[in-house]
Amino acid sequence: MSRPVQASIDLQALRQNLNIIRRAAPQSRVWSVVKANAYGHGLERSWSALNSTDGFALLNLEEAIMLRERGWKGPILLLEGFFHADELALFDKYRLTTSIHSNWQIKAIQNARLNAPLDVYVKVNSGMNRLGFAPDRIHTVWQQLRALPGVGEMTLMSHFAVAERPDGIVDAMKRVAQATEGLECARSLSNSAATMWHPEAHYDWVRPGIVLYGASPSGQWQDIANSGLKPVMTLSSEIIAVQNLKPGEGVGYGQRYRSTQEQRIGIVACGYADGYPRHAPDGTPVLVDGVRTGIVGTVSMDMLAVDLTPCPQAGIGTSVELWGKEIKIDDVASACGTVGYELMCALAPRVPVVTV
Numbered sequence: 001m002s003r004p005v006q007a008s009i010d011l012q013a014l015r016q017n018l019n020i021i022r023r024a025a026p027q028s029r030v031w032s033v034v035k036a037n038a039y040g041h042g043l044e045r046s047w048s049a050l051n052s053t054d055g056f057a058l059l060n061l062e063e064a065i066m067l068r069e070r071g072w073k074g075p076i077l078l079l080e081g082f083f084h085a086d087e088l089a090l091f092d093k094y095r096l097t098t099s100i101h102s103n104w105q106i107k108a109i110q111n112a113r114l115n116a117p118l119d120v121y122v123k124v125n126s127g128m129n130r131l132g133f134a135p136d137r138i139h140t141v142w143q144q145l146r147a148l149p150g151v152g153e154m155t156l157m158s159h160f161a162v163a164e165r166p167d168g169i170v171d172a173m174k175r176v177a178q179a180t181e182g183l184e185c186a187r188s189l190s191n192s193a194a195t196m197w198h199p200e201a202h203y204d205w206v207r208p209g210i211v212l213y214g215a216s217p218s219g220q221w222q223d224i225a226n227s228g229l230k231p232v233m234t235l236s237s238e239i240i241a242v243q244n245l246k247p248g249e250g251v252g253y254g255q256r257y258r259s260t261q262e263q264r265i266g267i268v269a270c271g272y273a274d275g276y277p278r279h280a281p282d283g284t285p286v287l288v289d290g291v292r293t294g295i296v297g298t299v300s301m302d303m304l305a306v307d308l309t310p311c312p313q314a315g316i317g318t319s320v321e322l323w324g325k326e327i328k329i330d331d332v333a334s335a336c337g338t339v340g341y342e343l344m345c346a347l348a349p350r351v352p353v354v355t356v
């Protein structure tokens with residue numbers, strides 16, 4: 001028997017989540033955001049469950065080419081565009097859509113020898129201050145690009161910094177409105193949070209990522225609990241040893257946790273080298289034999305410990321869900337002071353993955 005830690009990817013849930021997203025934004029086309037290896041789920045194994053999407057959005061040229069080679073004929077958007085002018089030959093060859101966020105990229109397209117015009121997404125900085133042109137530069141940039149024979153369809157794109165709050169996109173929408181005054185253009189503004197909660201920002205194309213994978217853009221599972229979205233990734237393992245603590249005994253490195261009474265704990269084959277966060281505090285939720293309990297002690301590289309008090313029947317070989325359908329990745333993440341995004345992206349390559 002191999003080490004029992006395993007990630008399972010529920011392709012049916014992925015497919016259904018896309019359908020739910022479509023119903024949330026019925027007037028828009030959908031870029032399924034599959035950057036970071038499909039948020040840790042594995043692009044190669046996952047993409048075909050999403051093949052009813054209108055396009056795939058990602059960051060990495062190799063992954064874009066892989067999709068083309070596997071037979072995806074629809075649009076592919078490179079969210080950060082090209083990083084060096086010489087990549088344009090591949091954008092041309094594989095018919096990739098590029099984001100344009102800086103002046104040097106305009107010059108690069110002007111100088112490139114392309115077989116056919118490239119579709120571009122012109123990025124406006126609506127307050128995130130990461131990528132994009134200032135709103136008052138958009139008209140100029142638009143005219144410059146429009147005049148280039150190497151430019152095909154143009155879409156205006158922006159990204160929200162705080163779309164999870166009810167009033168979070170007001171400022172950004174004002175800046176987009178300022179940028180597009182008098183400009184007839186297709187638009188793509190909405191990440192998951194705006195796709196689910198801000199229909200006024202849907203426009204032509206939405207760009208959901210995290211909701212495809214069944215986690216909440218706000219970091220709070222309650223916020224999507226009634227949406228029908230289902231977690232796609234389950235990280236599971238088994239108990240490989242049991243310890244019986246006397247009162248006052250410590251557990252693991254640094255002995256952070258100490259028992260206050262006699263206590264049975266289970267040692268689970270899963271640690272930070274599998275992608276479980278090392279900074280998970282005592283009490284971070286975990287499911288043991290179908291019963292919710294919590295972790296105790298500092299997470300090791302290859303193991304962590306769980307309190308077996310609520311599940312006395314559990315022993316060696318008992319199954320453990322670290323996150324998945326019952327233990328929401330959002331709940332684990334929030335106990336650890338982070339978001340589901342980080343945990344799913346950090347699933348370690350050494351964890352065997354099965355698809356169901």
Ligand SMILES: *Cc1c(COP(=O)(O)O)cnc(C)c1O
Pocket residue numbers: 033035079159190191192193207208209210211217
């Ligand atoms: C990652 C990303 C998205 C998707 O964000 P989610 O919050 O996962 O929906 C959309 N647009 C851009 C530009 C991104 O970088």
